[in-house]
Amino acid sequence: MSTLDFLFNGFAVAxxxxxxxxxxxxxxxxxxxxxLPGIGPMSxxxxxxxxxxxxxxxxxxxxxxxxxxxxxAGVYYGAxxxxxxxxxxxNTPGESxxxxxxxxxxxxxxxxxxxxxxxxxxxxxxxxxIVSLIGLVLLAEPLSNVALKxxxxxxxxxxxxxxxxxxxxxxxxxxxxxxxxxxGLLLATIGIDAVSGIxxxxxxxxxxxxxxxxxxxxxGLFALGEVFKTILERDKEDGAIAKIERILPTKQDLKxxxxxxxxxxxxxxxxxxxxxxxxxxxxxxxxxxxxxFSKHPEKFGTGAIEGVAGPESANNAASGGAMIPLLTxxxxxxxxxxxxxxALIMYNIQPGPLLFDDHPEVAWGLIASMFIGNLMLLxxxxxxxxxxxxxxxxxxxxxLPIIVAISFxxxxxxxxxxxxxxxxxxxxxxxxxxxxxxxxxxxxVLALVLGPMIENNMRRALTISNGExxxxxxxxxxxxxxxxxxxxxxxxxxxxxxxxxxxxxxxx
Amino acid sequence: MSKTxxxxxxIAFLLIxxxxxxxxxxxxxxxxxxxxxxxxxxMVLGIILILLSIRLLFETMKYxxxxxxxxxxxxxxxxxxxISAVVYAAVLEPVGYVISTFIFLVITxxxxxxxxWLSTILIAGAFSFGIYYFFAEFLGGSLPGFPEF
Numbered sequence: 001m002s003t004l005d006f007l008f009n010g011f012a013v014a015x016x017x018x019x020x021x022x023x024x025x026x027x028x029x030x031x032x033x034x035x036l037p038g039i040g041p042m043s044x045x046x047x048x049x050x051x052x053x054x055x056x057x058x059x060x061x062x063x064x065x066x067x068x069x070x071x072x073a074g075v076y077y078g079a080x081x082x083x084x085x086x087x088x089x090x091n092t093p094g095e096s097x098x099x100x101x102x103x104x105x106x107x108x109x110x111x112x113x114x115x116x117x118x119x120x121x122x123x124x125x126x127x128x129x130i131v132s133l134i135g136l137v138l139l140a141e142p143l144s145n146v147a148l149k150x151x152x153x154x155x156x157x158x159x160x161x162x163x164x165x166x167x168x169x170x171x172x173x174x175x176x177x178x179x180x181x182x183x184g185l186l187l188a189t190i191g192i193d194a195v196s197g198i199x200x201x202x203x204x205x206x207x208x209x210x211x212x213x214x215x216x217x218x219x220g221l222f223a224l225g226e227v228f229k230t231i232l233e234r235d236k237e238d239g240a241i242a243k244i245e246r247i248l249p250t251k252q253d254l255k256x257x258x259x260x261x262x263x264x265x266x267x268x269x270x271x272x273x274x275x276x277x278x279x280x281x282x283x284x285x286x287x288x289x290x291x292x293f294s295k296h297p298e299k300f301g302t303g304a305i306e307g308v309a310g311p312e313s314a315n316n317a318a319s320g321g322a323m324i325p326l327l328t329x330x331x332x333x334x335x336x337x338x339x340x341x342x343a344l345i346m347y348n349i350q351p352g353p354l355l356f357d358d359h360p361e362v363a364w365g366l367i368a369s370m371f372i373g374n375l376m377l378l379x380x381x382x383x384x385x386x387x388x389x390x391x392x393x394x395x396x397x398x399x400l401p402i403i404v405a406i407s408f409x410x411x412x413x414x415x416x417x418x419x420x421x422x423x424x425x426x427x428x429x430x431x432x433x434x435x436x437x438x439x440x441x442x443x444x445v446l447a448l449v450l451g452p453m454i455e456n457n458m459r460r461a462l463t464i465s466n467g468e469x470x471x472x473x474x475x476x477x478x479x480x481x482x483x484x485x486x487x488x489x490x491x492x493x494x495x496x497x498x499x500x501x502x503x504x505x506x507x508x
Numbered sequence: 509m510s511k512t513x514x515x516x517x518x519i520a521f522l523l524i525x526x527x528x529x530x531x532x533x534x535x536x537x538x539x540x541x542x543x544x545x546x547x548x549x550x551m552v553l554g555i556i557l558i559l560l561s562i563r564l565l566f567e568t569m570k571y572x573x574x575x576x577x578x579x580x581x582x583x584x585x586x587x588x589x590x591i592s593a594v595v596y597a598a599v600l601e602p603v604g605y606v607i608s609t610f611i612f613l614v615i616t617x618x619x620x621x622x623x624x625w626l627s628t629i630l631i632a633g634a635f636s637f638g639i640y641y642f643f644a645e646f647l648g649g650s651l652p653g654f655p656e657f
Contacts, residue, residue: 050649051643051647054643054647054648054649055647057647057648057649173564173567175560175563175564175567176564178560179521179557179560179561179564182525182553182556182557182560183521183524183557185553186524186525186528186550186553186554186557189528189549189550189553193546195546196536196545196546198535198536198546200532200535200546200547200550201528201531201550228586228590231582231585231586231589231620232581232582232583232585232586233581233582396620397617397620397621398617398620398631400616400620401589401612401613401616401617401620402613402631402635404589404593404612404616405609405612405613405635405636405639408593408596408597408600408609409605409609409639409643409651412600412605412651413643413649413650413651416650418597418598418600418601421596421597421600422594422597424597425590425593425594425597429590433513434517436513437510437513437514437517439517455549458544458549459544459549462544463544467544
């Protein structure tokens with residue numbers, strides 16, 4: 001079957017009534033998650049896993065996995081739409097990927113052009129979503145065919161590259177990022193070793209035999225860490241919300257933002273494909289690029305529509321691009337895709353090159369549903385933007401305890417143990433302190449998910465080579481990945497030595 | 509960024525690395541099914557973590573401590589909420605989801621801001637009953653609802 005046939009079958013899956021509903025609920029919750037400061041896409045997706053698991057419990061495994069991942073991915077890209085709303089109306093980004101949107105978006109809102117900024121952000125996100133999906137459709141098959149030829153040595157080196165990329169770009173200090181990565185890998189070794197069946201670091205506690213659950217750790221570090229931070233540090237209410245007058249952009253606005261949207265979409269897509277470089281970096285690059293391309297760079301920062309259109313398209317395209325390494329190689333490039341991968345594994349579906357052959361329903365159903373989801377988001381965000389703006393006004397005194405309660409529910413409903421609740425609270429406190437002191441959390445969660453896979457592939461490769469570590473350097477592809485990994489870590493260090501500013505990726 | 513925290517974290521990660529290295533020596537070295545045993549990976553990682561922590565400790569000596577403007581921290585509020593969360597975790601199974609969640613929410617809502625008892629009780633009640641009935645009754649999920657007698 002050709003790609004088009006697969007895509008057609010994917011649409012057949014995506015158009016089943018329950019999947020349309022799932023996509024709708026996903027993007028709706030995603031937009032809300034994007035609007036609410038305090039819950040990022042990562043904790044949003046993590047918290048919904050137990051709900052989707054129960055919703056789909058009656059279905060056959062494959063259909064259940066397809067429906068769940070459709071909903072969870074909807075939350076992910078829906079959050080990219082919602083994140084712009086608070087940036088523009090309140091000057092406080094809902095997500096880190098919308099930080100640059102505040103620069104010009106809030107200025108536009110002050111001038112009474114909030115509606116234009118919001119609708120351009122929605123249109124840009126939509127175009128970007130479609131562009132990145134076309135890229136996904138075109139690249140998925142060829143890439144997974146290449147990946148099929150990978151042996152354990154190549155996989156090990158590729159995952160090493162993924163971790164190096166995330167650590168190299170995350171946070172202000174690379175030492176701290178690397179510490180978090182190694183710490184995550186170490187935490188992943190707790191439990192029964194999959195190869196030999198020997199219990200490691202469990203101290204005869206049965207609860208530790210299955211290892212520490214990544215869902216618990218991720219929700220604790222991100223969601224609870226953020227809640228604790230808000231309780232401890234912020235008491236003041238946010239400023240006034242800008243009024244939205246007209247929703248449709250003017251013709252001039254549309255004309256001015258066409259090119260930035262297209263440029264942002266393509267740039268964002270390719271940045272999203274790279275592991276470690278996600279939506280935040282994409283939006284920063286797009287802003288810089290638009291400023292360079294513009295005939296009036298002095299206008300940026302005073303309410304230039306290009307400064308909203310480019311970055312908002314880029315961050316959405318990047319979230320689509322980030323699905324490529326996850327689906328084709330089975331390697332998540334960011335914290336949120338790591339959680340999506342965890343969800344797929346829960347259904348016993350291993351993302352990776354075989355996904356497209358073994359479970360075309362899941363892979364293509366997801367891709368097709370993203371087309372539908374993006375269309376829904378455009379419809380939701382244009383006329384309903386005023387409704388979503390209301391969500392911002394949810395008082396913190398109700399929101400924060402409810403986030404704690406939802407985290408408890410989410411973790412308990414999947415794990416059924418009080419131990420995980422204590423672990424959740426401990427991770428919340430640790431997450432607060434680590435984030436406050438510039439220790440990036442995303443590498444830790446990513447390492448926790450990748451840890452067992454890295455170790456197993458390493459040991460398989462070493463079994464093939466009779467314990468010779470040179471296998472990672474003699475296989476050409478593996479060597480390329482390792483060299484790229486080294487370069488990824490070394491180049492920022494060299495640039496820093498030269499006194500250059502290095503852009504970092506502050507991503508969930 | 510606080511120098512004290514970085515020092516403390518450096519030492520903590522150093523000890524964690526050390527712990528993993530020492531403990532991985534006591535893992536059986538059987539290499540059944542693989543030419544490298546289950547002890548190698550954590551041991552190597554432990555060594556890397558030790559080296560990185562030493563580097564972090566050196567780095568903390570170099571930079572000047574930047575003290576940000578100190579905002580008043582809401583320690584009391586945080587402690588009340590945190591301790592209620594610990595108690596919530598402890599009583600969730602014996603007392604059941606609905607009652608423990610309701611009490612937890614009432615306490616934390618009131619800790620965040622005193623007053624408005626009616627909306628506090630309404631929201632806490634709607635949330636705890638709503639989640640329980642939606643999840644356990646409607647979706648058929650498993651959640652301890654009420655205390656077992």
